[in-house]
Amino acid sequence: xxxxxxxxxxxxxxxxxxxxxxxxxxxxxxxxxxxxxxxxxxxxxxxxxxxxxxxxxxxxxxxxxxxxxxxxxxxxxxxxxxxxxxxxxxxxxxxxxxxxxxxxxxxxxxxxxxxxxxxxxxxxxxxxxxxxxxxxxxxxxxxxxxxxxxxxxxxxxxxxxxxxxxxxxxxxxxxxxxxxxxxxxxxxxxxxxxxxxxxxxxxxxxxxxxxxxxxxxxxxxxxxxxxxxxxxxxxxxxxxxxxxxxxxxxxxxxxxxxxxxxxxxxxxxxxxxxxxxxxxxxxxxxxxxxxxxxxxxxxxxxxxxxxxxxxxxxxxxxxxxxxxxxxxxxxxxxxxxxxxxxxxxxxxxxxxxxxxxxxxxxxxxxxxxxxxxxxxxxxxxxxxxxxxxxxxxxxxxxxxxxxxxxxxxxxxxxxxxxxxxxxxxxxxxxxxxxxxxxxxxxxxxxxxxxxxxxxxxxxxxxxxxxxxx
Numbered sequence: 120x121x122x123x124x125x126x127x128x129x130x131x132x133x134x135x136x137x138x139x140x141x142x143x144x145x146x147x148x149x150x151x152x153x154x155x156x157x158x159x160x161x162x163x164x165x166x167x168x169x170x171x172x173x174x175x176x177x178x179x180x181x182x183x184x185x186x187x188x189x190x191x192x193x194x195x196x197x198x199x200x201x202x203x204x205x206x207x208x209x210x211x212x213x214x215x216x217x218x219x220x221x222x223x224x225x226x227x228x229x230x231x232x233x234x235x236x237x238x239x240x241x242x243x244x245x246x247x248x249x250x251x252x253x254x255x256x257x258x259x260x261x262x263x264x265x266x267x268x269x270x271x272x273x274x275x276x277x278x279x280x281x282x283x284x285x286x287x288x289x290x291x292x293x294x295x296x297x298x299x300x301x302x303x304x305x306x307x308x309x310x311x312x313x314x315x316x317x318x319x320x321x322x323x324x325x326x327x328x329x330x331x332x333x334x335x336x337x338x339x340x341x342x343x344x345x346x347x348x349x350x351x352x353x354x355x356x357x358x359x360x361x362x363x364x365x366x367x368x369x370x371x372x373x374x375x376x377x378x379x380x381x382x383x384x385x386x387x388x389x390x391x392x393x394x395x396x397x398x399x400x401x402x403x404x405x406x407x408x409x410x411x412x413x414x415x416x417x418x419x420x421x422x423x424x425x426x427x428x429x430x431x432x433x434x435x436x437x438x439x440x441x442x443x444x445x446x447x448x449x450x451x452x453x454x455x456x457x458x459x460x461x462x463x464x465x466x467x468x469x470x471x472x473x474x475x476x477x478x479x480x481x482x483x484x485x486x487x488x489x490x491x492x493x494x495x496x497x498x499x500x501x502x503x504x505x506x507x508x509x510x511x512x513x514x515x516x517x518x519x520x521x522x523x524x525x526x527x528x529x530x531x532x533x534x535x536x537x538x539x540x541x542x543x544x545x546x547x548x549x550x551x552x553x554x555x556x557x558x559x560x561x562x563x564x565x566x567x568x569x570x571x572x573x574x575x576x577x578x579x580x581x582x583x584x585x586x587x588x
Contacts, residue, residue, distance in 0.1 A: 123158035127165050175222030176291065179262065181255045186262065190218035190225070191275040192245045194294030194357075196374070198234050214238065215261075217359070218247060219277045219291030224359065226261045227251065233264060243294070246273045286329035288367050293359035295369060299325030299332070300384045301351045302461070303482040304344045306446070323347065323377070324461065324482040325355070325369075326386025331461065333480075334358070335370045336377065343377045349485065354380045364480070388459040388484070394436035396465050398473055404441070405459040405486065406434035407567075409542045409551045414448045432458065433542070440474040447477055452485060454540040454551060455567030459484040488567065537582060538572040541565045547581065563587045 128140050140161075147160035155163065179186050196215040203211050214234040216227045227249065229237050241247075251264040278289060283297045303324040310318050321344035323334040334355060336344055347353060357375035361368050371377060390405040414428040428448035431440050441460055443450065452458055460475060461482040468474030477483060537557045539550030544567050548559040559573050561584035575585040 124161045127161040176220045176225045177222035187250045190220045191277045193217045217293040224291040228263045284329045295358040298354045299327045300386045302326045302484045304347045307341045333368045337372045340371045392436040400465040403461045406432045408456045411453045442476045444478045457486040535577045536574045541569045
């Protein structure tokens with residue numbers, strides 16, 4: 120054979136040996152009856168070899184006739200038997216093997232002798248060269264493997280371990296066991312599949328010391344979510360990681376489960392200070408709710424009815440309106456509650472201000488009292504961090520020093536009466552009536568969320584209580 124064949128072979132990325140390539144070129148020349156020389160035949164064979172090569176698992180599509188790729192074994196299922204309409208081979212065997220690379224994961228179906236070989240010879244962590252036929256499976260794309268080979272030379276950067284934390288998750292891994300605190304649980308939703316059957320899905324948000332993750336539960340597992348309580352600790356068994364809208368999610372299908380466990384897991388939200396929020400951010404915000412509007416309903420363009428409720432949340436850097444959409448408008452939260460709003464979208468709001476939108480992808484997580492008002496050093500952050508006790512101004516509220524009922528610039532002050540909800544309970548007490556806030560100097564014993572009326576002298580931006588009830 121000539122140098123042209125070696126030149127064409129040298130440009131290939133293939134596991135076919137040069138000798139096998141030469142034999143294929145000879146066969147192609149004979150097959151075409153002299154219509155192609157060796158160089159043309161070599162190029163035709165090269166094209167056939169490259170057809171089906173994909174850059175990563177994520178490129179595998181069910182429309183492809185054949186695919187070839189390299190991936191790491193992340194889990195191996197049990198061998199199952201089934202009956203065929205074949206007198207010579209009436210019993211078939213199949214085993215599912217999940218594999219992944221840096222781009223994603225896919226399930227392999229190994230049949231008969233391959234299935235038995237997988238049981239005895241494959242292990243989690245092995246790197247495989249795969250050749251097979253992709254198709255749409257019950258849980259996504261599956262590849263019916265025609266040929267698999269263990270490759271001890273290749274490396275695939277996919278972590279495989281027995282127990283995962285949230286920050287260990289990466290695209291493509293499966294057989295995930297993860298323990299976390301239930302931060303939010305949603306109701307079961309139904310949908311119609313392409314084959315006419317009805318599916319079910321629900322969502323959880325779980326958190327641990329390293330972060331949080333959205334968990335999607337399918338079909339029989341979907342019924343688990345409504346039975347779980349916020350703050351309960353659960354273990355996800357045999358989950359698999361997928362990507363949605365640029366974020367990683369943990370999915371649980373027919374092989375997996377979500378089970379309550381007796382374990383200590385503490386989620387601490389890593390939130391963005393309100394003053395640092397910018398338009399078009401997707402962020403986590405936490406603080407004390409200082410006011411809450413009544414729920415409103417509206418008609419959508421498709422004729423359905425929607426609902427929304429606005430609350431204003433404050434941390435030690437500022438405050439922001441949060442719009443709670445859909446079922447989140449029914450949440451039992453109000454002034455004085457400490458809450459984290461996770462994955463909210465920062466949008467244009469009222470009077471050129473920004474506001475946060477908590478839609479279907481967001482989570483609303485009630486926090487323990489003091490979670491946003493004390494730091495690890497024992498100092499005060501949150502609302503109590505203001506030296507003068509005053510709340511920062513907002514688009515729909517004004518400081519008491521600028522109200523119609525008081526003029527704090529006068530030397531002697533002014534006698535006023537103010538009724539509001541307690542959003543800070545220590546001295547100074549901070550009251551909010553939904554339109555404005557007042558800082559009150561008093562030793563009275565009040566609690567967050569309590570409505571009180573105070574009468575006294577307003578001076579230098581602070582109300583010195585003479586009477587409080």
